[in-house]
Amino acid sequence: MARGDYMLVVGAGKVGWNLTRELIDSGHEVTLIESDRERYLTVEQELEHRVLYGDASELWVLERAGISRAAMVIAVTGDDEDNLLICQVAKDKYGVERVIARVNNPRNRQHFDLLGVKPYVSATDLIMRLIEREVPRYGLVHLLDLADAKIEIIDLLIGEEATVVGKRIDQLEMPKGSLLISVVRGGSGFVPTADTVLEAGDEVLAVLDPSAEEELTAYLGLDGGDGGTVNRQTI
């Protein structure tokens, strides 16, 4: 049977409730499952029949929620074991193609990897990324880690002291296995050409082989040592 656009969200906490509301507003068919009776009654006042009372780690609850026709299951309870197992049975038993799990304790990520539940979302990780972005010491943000594809995309801010300021793209000595893919300047982005000149304040995206990352950061003066404080802070 072809699966349409039906989604199951498990856990009506702040994340689950708001997510469900957003999904419904953007036209999706969603059922939210909540195991706490009181919380269910609160949420039910707004979402009515779109919220179901039950413990989604029990298979019959998932079945009653119509998991066999769900295209996606999103498990965002506060319990990592629940999220992990709900996604595991959704995929392995009911053939749900897409699952998203919330990881509450980042230490549990390894268990999600082990049981093949991907992708997962960890609020701690997201906040860590924001900190890395906001604290200049890091200067370099991993946007996307495609571990299996052996490729990653990083975001760099070109500082005033950077050696690459004023250089044309075709003059850059980019490490092998790395490539600049876009430049954001003055709020608008473009794809650089060979004669694009880099300016201080440019935000550039680079796609690279993870093994080239050290060389790239060294080249751009990010990697300590001779870089000094100014370089570290500005690039």
Added chain:
Amino acid sequence: MLADGHEVSCLDEDPDSHARLELGLESSWEDEGGQFTVGTGLEIDALLTAGIETADVFVASTNGDNTNIVIAQIAQRRFEVETVIARILDPYRAEWYETQGLHTICPTRVAIEMLEADVRKISSERESGEQLGDG
């Protein structure tokens, strides 16, 4: 298992559980050859301290089905323990994980079977009693 001469290591998040292990023992759990580690089964460090790497058998029997299912799979897939047994109260899930290669014990199923057997036995005794009476 300890009394049978096996080497047994117990992992529990409650330090007080140690006292329960010693009920009926003449000396301490350790003196009898047992090992006890405080921690949860989701902590890899705790599993390592408890000696999972050298275990021949791993039994996941906490009071939570979900925990048991997760740690049994960790023991099986990550540490490749030869025999892994998980206690799962929910019969439906026990059945499914059994088909996924996990050895499960479902106390609910066992209790149902025992109750059924008892009820059958009692009613058949009664029936045969009645038949005798009729005859």
